[in-house]
Every structure is written in C-alpha cells, then in structure tokens.
Amino acid sequence: MSHRRPRAVLLPAALASVSALALGVMAFAQEAPRPRPSVNLYGNAGLIDMPSAEMMPDGQMTLSWSKFDGMSRRQFNFQILPRLSGTLRYSTIDNWGRPDDPDYDLWDRSFDFRLQILEDKPGWQPSLALGFRDFLGTGVYSGEYLVASKRVVPSVTVTGGVGWGRFAGVNGFKNPFCAISNGMCARDEDYGEGGKPAFGRFFRGEDAALFGGVEWRTPYDGLTLKAEYSSDAYTREQSGPNAHFDRKSPFNFGAEYNITEGITVGGYYMYGDALGFNIALSGNPNKPLTPQDLGVGPIPTTARPDDAPMGEGWQNDPAKRTRLSDALAKAMDVEGIRLERITFKGSVVDVVIQNRRYNQQPRAIGRATRVLQVGMPANVKTFNVTLIADGLETTTVTIDRAEYESQISRWDAGQSSWDTVGLAGAWDDPAGYPVWTRPNLYPSVDWTVLPQPYLVLLTPGEPIRVGLNLDANVTLRLSQGASFNIGVSQPLFGTYDDPGDSDSTLPHVRSNTSRYYSGKNPRLTNLTGDYVFKLNENTYGQVSAGYLERQFAGIYSEVLWKPVDQSWGLGADLAYVKQRQWDAPLGLTDYDVVTGFGSAYWETGWYGMQVELDAGRYLAGDWGGTLTVTREFPNGWAVGAYATLTDVTAEDYGEGSFDKGVMITIPFRWTVPFETDARNSIQLTSISRDGGAQLDVANHLWDTVKEFDRQHMKWNWGSYWQ
Incomplete structure (x- = not known):
C-alpha cells in the first residue's frame, strides 16, 4: 500500500x-x-x-x-x-x-x-x-x-x-x-x-x-x-x-x-x-465521501460552582468510590469508551480507558474528560487519562481541571487546551493508593467483520485481479496484555484457481502466494497466542506464537523504544517460522527460517511524511534492507511506498529485479456517516517474488503506538472538544 x-x-x-x-x-x-x-x-x-x-x-x-x-x-x-x-x-x-x-x-x-x-x-x-x-x-x-x-x-x-x-x-x-x-x-x-x-x-x-x-x-x-x-x-x-x-x-x-x-x-x-x-x-483524503458531523454530541459540561464542597471524606469510603466509579464507567460506555481502572490519589485521579469508537484519539480523551468533569467531586483538581491500544498502555494525558474549566466557553479552546495539557509515556505506580478495577473485565471477547478488498497486479495468468474477502477476527483477552487471536477470511469474488507451484529459484516464500488465496473455501489467516507488555514508560514489547499469517507459523518477538515526545524510534524483531501448507489449514511444510530486523522509524513532521528503514534477514534467507516512505493524513488516511534491496541478484529475483510496492490505508470513518475506528488496507504490489519478503504480522508495535505520540495528538487535537 x-x-x-x-x-x-x-x-x-x-x-x-x-x-x-x-x-x-x-x-x-x-x-x-x-x-x-x-x-x-x-x-x-x-x-x-x-x-x-x-x-x-x-x-x-x-x-x-x-x-x-x-x-x-x-x-x-x-x-x-x-x-x-x-x-x-x-x-x-x-x-x-x-x-x-x-x-x-x-x-x-x-x-x-x-x-x-x-x-x-x-x-x-x-x-x-x-x-x-x-x-x-x-x-x-x-x-x-x-x-x-x-x-x-x-x-x-x-x-x-x-x-x-x-x-x-x-x-x-x-x-x-x-x-x-x-x-x-x-x-x-x-x-x-x-x-x-x-x-x-x-x-x-x-x-x-x-x-x-x-x-x-x-x-x-x-x-x-x-x-x-x-x-x-x-x-x-x-x-x-x-x-x-x-x-x-x-x-x-x-x-x-x-x-x-x-x-x-x-x-x-x-x-x-x-x-x-x-x-x-x-x-482526496481531506474531502470525506459522507458528512462528518453526524452522531451524538458530547455531554454538556460547566465549571465547578465557586461554593462547591471540597470535602475529601468520600475518598476514604470504599463503597462511595465504587458507586462513583461504576457510574463513571456506565457514562463512558455510552460515549464508546471503556473505563478499565481508576486510581485515587487525593486531588489527582488516574483513569485508564480504551477508545472503542473514535477514529481520532483526542476525541476519546475529550469525551472522557467531560464525564470526569461532570462526575468527579469538586476536590479533584487533576485528571490523568491513560489510553490503552491492543492491551498496551501508551500515553498519559494530564489535564488541569481549573484550566479545563476556564477553556469551556472560550473561542480558542482548542489551542488553549493543547497548550495546557501534559503528555508522558504511561507508567503508573498505584502502590499505596486505592484502586477501582472494572469488575468482570477479563476474560473478554471482541470481534470484527470487515470487507477486505485486494488488488493483485501482473499475476502469472492475467495482468490485474481485483478481489474481495470478508475477514472475521476474534480476540479472547485473558488479561490486559494476554490474548488469543483468530482470523478467518471468506473469499467473495475474484478468487483464484490453483496456479501450481512457482518456478522461482529461491525458496518459494512468496511466489506461491496465489495458491494461499485460491479456492472459495474460508481460510485461516492467523491463530495466535499473544502477550504485550511495557519494560518502562518508553519501551514496548510483544511475543506471539502460532499461525502468524497466511503462509507462516512460528514464534515472533518484538521490542520498540519510542518516547512520546520524540519524533523517532528504534525497534527490533526476531522470529523462527515454518511455512504453512497452502491446502491444509493447520499443516506445515519442511521449510523453516530464522528471520529478524533492526528498524528505525522517523516522523519527519513535514506533510505527514514518515520514514522506516529495516535491515536484516528475510524469509528466503537473504540479507538486506527495506526503505518505506509513507504520507499519513490526520484523519487516518495513509499512502506509502516501499523498496527492498537484498543480496539476491536481479536475475535470481526475476521480473522486477527487486521487491517494491504501494500501500494504502483507508479509515472507514471517511466513507460512512458515523463514528468508527476501523480501517482497511490495500496493497498495490507487482508480481509476488521471493527476494526481500517479510513476515506479515498483525499489530506491529510501531503501528500500534505511533498515533499516541505528541505529533499525532497535536494533528487531531481539534477533535478534543467534539
């Protein structure tokens, strides 16, 4: 894409x-x-x-x-x-x-x-x-x-x-x-x-x-x-x-x-x-296909009265804390936000939330802040709002309540609020403070069913193929960081007949891709156990095991260092995988490989341009590097291009000489008149070859956490009051 x-x-x-x-x-x-x-x-x-x-x-x-x-x-x-x-x-x-x-x-x-x-x-x-x-x-x-x-x-x-x-x-x-x-x-x-x-x-x-x-x-x-x-x-x-x-x-x-x-x-x-x-x-990404102002507006909010009681006795009463927390959780559910935890620290409350509806994170933060403003007793002076993404606590946004109240009716509330909030990597230490945790939060089940179009170009039998699959994904979350994930794809149209085995001189790690998409039966795309975690406020990690993607199964690990206030990050991943059989959902072939990369990421701040450089060992055992340049728009649209050079010669690689392609990410919010954080991706690739092939693992850490950094928050902060 x-x-x-x-x-x-x-x-x-x-x-x-x-x-x-x-x-x-x-x-x-x-x-x-x-x-x-x-x-x-x-x-x-x-x-x-x-x-x-x-x-x-x-x-x-x-x-x-x-x-x-x-x-x-x-x-x-x-x-x-x-x-x-x-x-x-x-x-x-x-x-x-x-x-x-x-x-x-x-x-x-x-x-x-x-x-x-x-x-x-x-x-x-x-x-x-x-x-x-x-x-x-x-x-x-x-x-x-x-x-x-x-x-x-x-x-x-x-x-x-x-x-x-x-x-x-x-x-x-x-x-x-x-x-x-x-x-x-x-x-x-x-x-x-x-x-x-x-x-x-x-x-x-x-x-x-x-x-x-x-x-x-x-x-x-x-x-x-x-x-x-x-x-x-x-x-x-x-x-x-x-x-x-x-x-x-x-x-x-x-x-x-x-x-x-x-x-x-x-x-x-x-x-x-x-x-x-x-x-x-x-x-044009900047011109949505449907009206973008439909849906329910935020709850009204006002400043605390001057004579509001400032007593702190409620904080020492577990029953009152529980009733308050339950009420706040119900109010946030209506807003499409799941309140998972509250830590009471005197005049400061820390809340951990998951945005389950909005395409722009600041909008979820703003909706949660309104609920806190209406519901929290007057003696609470500071709200710390931490966002969870795919089980990871990413960024903590600190809101001074008095500043927030002074901005409610101001014409420049957007800029003024951005100037007064604080951002930091999430790293909570609740020791010694009372904590409310949402009851019956885990285990939980989340699922999505989305149409997934694809475009394959210059296949062996035809120059272009457009297809549509219906992809279903189910996540069984055992705890905040531990989950089981399963994905199934049902072809709707544009299906392949089995083209037979590739004639590539390299291990057939991608040149047989058409075989894995052939037929009209549903396909198991992934079946994994996953664990995500943080090593400190700036360092994220994950481990996955199972059927990682359509063509490979094995063990995958990744670590990413990305401070919230920094425009760049460093990552590394390592995997041992075996190739799956194309015609047996759980079958494996004899081909195995150790693959891994060191990665550098840079958000340039210039027209939303982002640069990623990966260097390491690819699925066919070749060594080299991949450069990806992506332009991202504030509403979630992204268009990127990549090119890979490895020690595979142009002759061994075959037609095209080296791997390259274009990726497009389209937020559903751009096409429908209601709030959703769902996104769809399309890849415009040339004929699938084996040189320079990487694992197609879902939820890379960089993709998970990047929209929670300062630059992305600033881009979309205009939605904070919506």
Missing part, C-alpha cells in the same frame, strides 16, 4: 503557442477559481496522450483505466506533495509479438513521477514541470519531458513541452545535450528484467521533439474538449507480426465529461486511426 534539466534554450520554443495566446487576457486567469486538472490516458494530469504541467490538489488520488486499439492501461496516481506526483501503471499491449511467439501480448508495469518547478501565476508565468515516465519499469514507455501550461482565459489552458525518449518519436531535432557529450546521443534500450531506476537513459537519444495542445472547459457544465499534437511515434506497437494499429496522424482529439466530482469519462479519436476511452475515479 511510498514511495530529478534540459537546457533553457529549448523552453521558448516549447512555450511559443502559450505566449501568443496569453497576450492581453491574463486578467481573466487571475480571478477565476482553478478547477481540478483532467487526467490523460497515462493517468497523469494532462491532455490526451501528452502530459501538462498542472498538479492535482494536494493528496489527491486517482484510479484510471484507459484503452485504445489493443492498448489498455490501469493507473494509480497520487499527489505526494503539492508539487510532486507519482503514478503506478500496469499496461497491456496486444499483439506486441516477439520472435518466439508472434501472438505474445505484453504486460508491463511502470512508474512515473513529476516535479512542478513553477506555478501558474497572474501575468506571464506559466506552470512548469519536469517529468519522468517509466522511471521504474521495463522502459517500454520511457521518456523525459519539460512542459509548461498556462490558463489563458478561465476556460482555456494551453500546454507546450519538449521531450526525450518516447516523447521524441516524430519531427524531432538534434538533442542539445549531444553538444555536451557524444554519450548523450545514445539511449540504452536494454532494460533487462525491468524495475531498476533508469538514470543512464535520462535526456539521452539522438533527438528531442516538441508536443503541445489545448484544453477548453465548455460552457456546458462538466464537458471539456481537448486537442493535442503528440510526439510519440508508437513505433514498437506497430511492428508486431499481428499488430493492426496504424499511426496516421500526430493529432488527437477528445471530449471528457465530469459525471460527478470524482468520476470522469472521456472519448477520443487517436492518431487518425483509432477510438480511445478513459474513465477516472478520484478522491
């Missing part, structure tokens, strides 16, 4: 049409609101087949499918940062042909990124972007470009650019970089297994060429017309023995219609020979 300069003399030629049309009409472009850019047939912001210099709104995600004359492309585009976007693409080209198989159809994956150098501003300044197509892939679509776009009137945007590689196929001119080095005139077309960065190809080749076009958003609401001049020759697509595409013209024409805010369809006349189609589905 994250994952960079041509010569300036070329720019005036590429922008000539923009400058001519822009004359005298800049005032209109200054005032009109900017619509979201349209998507081209490569999944990027652009014209039809050619790119533009525009950028999507920050965080925008777009899934698109385009097709013309035997060429189809499926794309995921993510606006990584306001000026940086990336596109993951999986393409099928019919009748590609090759000497040993004239009927061969090519399945190809590629990755693009684009960096916007300038933004379109009032006056003469256009937007300017530098782009790299098929930066990671086989190189079938490889090309670089410098492109400019200008909105010349509110409804018209003009684009012009210069390109290399696939962008220099027709009507080119000598590559200016050849004047710097003769080596720049040669472009390497041997891409091997693909999947490697193509630094040696950038801006190379004998020719460069110009491209451009115009986009008109018509007065008819939602309808856009486009025309472009394409510099792509499509030479290879026309050379297969059975190819029937005939590029007759460099001009493309099209019309697109925006059905709703997130759905656009388009039709095109391509290269004087073919009809094309495109559909794009788009959404």
Whole structure:
C-alpha cells in the first residue's frame, strides 16, 4: 500500500503557442477559481496522450483505466506533495509479438513521477514541470519531458513541452545535450528484467521533439474538449507480426465529461486511426465521501460552582468510590469508551480507558474528560487519562481541571487546551493508593467483520485481479496484555484457481502466494497466542506464537523504544517460522527460517511524511534492507511506498529485479456517516517474488503506538472538544 534539466534554450520554443495566446487576457486567469486538472490516458494530469504541467490538489488520488486499439492501461496516481506526483501503471499491449511467439501480448508495469518547478501565476508565468515516465519499469514507455501550461482565459489552458525518449518519436531535432557529450546521443534500450531506476537513459537519444495542445472547459457544465499534437511515434506497437494499429496522424482529439466530482469519462479519436476511452475515479483524503458531523454530541459540561464542597471524606469510603466509579464507567460506555481502572490519589485521579469508537484519539480523551468533569467531586483538581491500544498502555494525558474549566466557553479552546495539557509515556505506580478495577473485565471477547478488498497486479495468468474477502477476527483477552487471536477470511469474488507451484529459484516464500488465496473455501489467516507488555514508560514489547499469517507459523518477538515526545524510534524483531501448507489449514511444510530486523522509524513532521528503514534477514534467507516512505493524513488516511534491496541478484529475483510496492490505508470513518475506528488496507504490489519478503504480522508495535505520540495528538487535537 511510498514511495530529478534540459537546457533553457529549448523552453521558448516549447512555450511559443502559450505566449501568443496569453497576450492581453491574463486578467481573466487571475480571478477565476482553478478547477481540478483532467487526467490523460497515462493517468497523469494532462491532455490526451501528452502530459501538462498542472498538479492535482494536494493528496489527491486517482484510479484510471484507459484503452485504445489493443492498448489498455490501469493507473494509480497520487499527489505526494503539492508539487510532486507519482503514478503506478500496469499496461497491456496486444499483439506486441516477439520472435518466439508472434501472438505474445505484453504486460508491463511502470512508474512515473513529476516535479512542478513553477506555478501558474497572474501575468506571464506559466506552470512548469519536469517529468519522468517509466522511471521504474521495463522502459517500454520511457521518456523525459519539460512542459509548461498556462490558463489563458478561465476556460482555456494551453500546454507546450519538449521531450526525450518516447516523447521524441516524430519531427524531432538534434538533442542539445549531444553538444555536451557524444554519450548523450545514445539511449540504452536494454532494460533487462525491468524495475531498476533508469538514470543512464535520462535526456539521452539522438533527438528531442516538441508536443503541445489545448484544453477548453465548455460552457456546458462538466464537458471539456481537448486537442493535442503528440510526439510519440508508437513505433514498437506497430511492428508486431499481428499488430493492426496504424499511426496516421500526430493529432488527437477528445471530449471528457465530469459525471460527478470524482468520476470522469472521456472519448477520443487517436492518431487518425483509432477510438480511445478513459474513465477516472478520484478522491482526496481531506474531502470525506459522507458528512462528518453526524452522531451524538458530547455531554454538556460547566465549571465547578465557586461554593462547591471540597470535602475529601468520600475518598476514604470504599463503597462511595465504587458507586462513583461504576457510574463513571456506565457514562463512558455510552460515549464508546471503556473505563478499565481508576486510581485515587487525593486531588489527582488516574483513569485508564480504551477508545472503542473514535477514529481520532483526542476525541476519546475529550469525551472522557467531560464525564470526569461532570462526575468527579469538586476536590479533584487533576485528571490523568491513560489510553490503552491492543492491551498496551501508551500515553498519559494530564489535564488541569481549573484550566479545563476556564477553556469551556472560550473561542480558542482548542489551542488553549493543547497548550495546557501534559503528555508522558504511561507508567503508573498505584502502590499505596486505592484502586477501582472494572469488575468482570477479563476474560473478554471482541470481534470484527470487515470487507477486505485486494488488488493483485501482473499475476502469472492475467495482468490485474481485483478481489474481495470478508475477514472475521476474534480476540479472547485473558488479561490486559494476554490474548488469543483468530482470523478467518471468506473469499467473495475474484478468487483464484490453483496456479501450481512457482518456478522461482529461491525458496518459494512468496511466489506461491496465489495458491494461499485460491479456492472459495474460508481460510485461516492467523491463530495466535499473544502477550504485550511495557519494560518502562518508553519501551514496548510483544511475543506471539502460532499461525502468524497466511503462509507462516512460528514464534515472533518484538521490542520498540519510542518516547512520546520524540519524533523517532528504534525497534527490533526476531522470529523462527515454518511455512504453512497452502491446502491444509493447520499443516506445515519442511521449510523453516530464522528471520529478524533492526528498524528505525522517523516522523519527519513535514506533510505527514514518515520514514522506516529495516535491515536484516528475510524469509528466503537473504540479507538486506527495506526503505518505506509513507504520507499519513490526520484523519487516518495513509499512502506509502516501499523498496527492498537484498543480496539476491536481479536475475535470481526475476521480473522486477527487486521487491517494491504501494500501500494504502483507508479509515472507514471517511466513507460512512458515523463514528468508527476501523480501517482497511490495500496493497498495490507487482508480481509476488521471493527476494526481500517479510513476515506479515498483525499489530506491529510501531503501528500500534505511533498515533499516541505528541505529533499525532497535536494533528487531531481539534477533535478534543467534539
């Protein structure tokens, strides 16, 4: 489910049409609101087949499918940062042909990124972007470009650019970089297994060429017309023995219609020979699909009266403490919060709670604080609220009651409350103080049933597969830290037939993944005994044993050091596992391995970017490291990319050269009009290979505790009063 300069003399030629049309009409472009850019047939912001210099709104995600004359492309585009976007693409080209198989159809994956150098501003300044197509892939679509776009009137945007590689196929001119080095005139077309960065190809080749076009958003609401001049020759697509595409013209024409805010369809006349189609589905983590203000509001609260009795006698009466605690527990149950323990320390009370409803932790803290404010006797001056996650006591939030009362009706209550609360790693010592513990708390049973979509790309029998499972998980908790967990997955659609054994030369630790998802019978995904604990206020640990994931069983241990006030953490894990049989729920094979990693985690504080580096031994016995970069949004959305390099050679690894992929986490709260803390994850991976494979263990400690640190709390503190 994250994952960079041509010569300036070329720019005036590429922008000539923009400058001519822009004359005298800049005032209109200054005032009109900017619509979201349209998507081209490569999944990027652009014209039809050619790119533009525009950028999507920050965080925008777009899934698109385009097709013309035997060429189809499926794309995921993510606006990584306001000026940086990336596109993951999986393409099928019919009748590609090759000497040993004239009927061969090519399945190809590629990755693009684009960096916007300038933004379109009032006056003469256009937007300017530098782009790299098929930066990671086989190189079938490889090309670089410098492109400019200008909105010349509110409804018209003009684009012009210069390109290399696939962008220099027709009507080119000598590559200016050849004047710097003769080596720049040669472009390497041997891409091997693909999947490697193509630094040696950038801006190379004998020719460069110009491209451009115009986009008109018509007065008819939602309808856009486009025309472009394409510099792509499509030479290879026309050379297969059975190819029937005939590029007759460099001009493309099209019309697109925006059905709703997130759905656009388009039709095109391509290269004087073919009809094309495109559909794009788009959404933004910052724009939920459903209203976010439904549900029951918090209980009203007021400050203590000036003449409130301040007696402390109730604290010495066990019966009164119990009645009070029981009442508070019932009130918090209504709020979706489970009160597990209260420690009475004179004018201070410590409460331990579990958030069972809210997607944002500060909202649970705020609801609990309201209950304490209403229910606690007036002599209590400080509330310490500790949050539990998956059995771990994570963070203690200290609330000064007098400060809280002064903020209740203030316009700046959000910021003021954040400035006056304290945060620390949870580490309670109740010795000598009376403690109320919720009766009959353990053993307890929790369960969830959630739809789990998955997307598998470039499987051995087809280029893409979309499926849906119904996943049920049950937790029997014996104590706060000890539990038994079982997970069962029922395929609903998109199921596999058994493809047979992999031909990988490495141990088949992941290349047989399709076998573990084949068939329509329910699958045991995990069956484990788990124990989580804390060594001190900043150090967490866990041990798990059993069927850890779909493909491996064994013993897993992990430790994490992560102070609440620190933006980084260190972890280590170690496991001994045996591979499970794909066709027997409890059966094991003879393959076993010791695997483990040292990990470093860093929350950069910059646009929610997080970095994780793992180094150690993988499931196939190979050694290496994995870099994961994730952008997380305050509401729980996350998009990440990872890449793994190990001592397995590209040849032994096979297609793709090394392991990489994209992960997406979607909070259910974004899609439904009620409170829930449930989340769903989707992985966009290339074909499953064995090199660089890690255990897929649920509830890694970092994922469990990170949202309870200062940075995450601050992000979401606006929900404290909701």
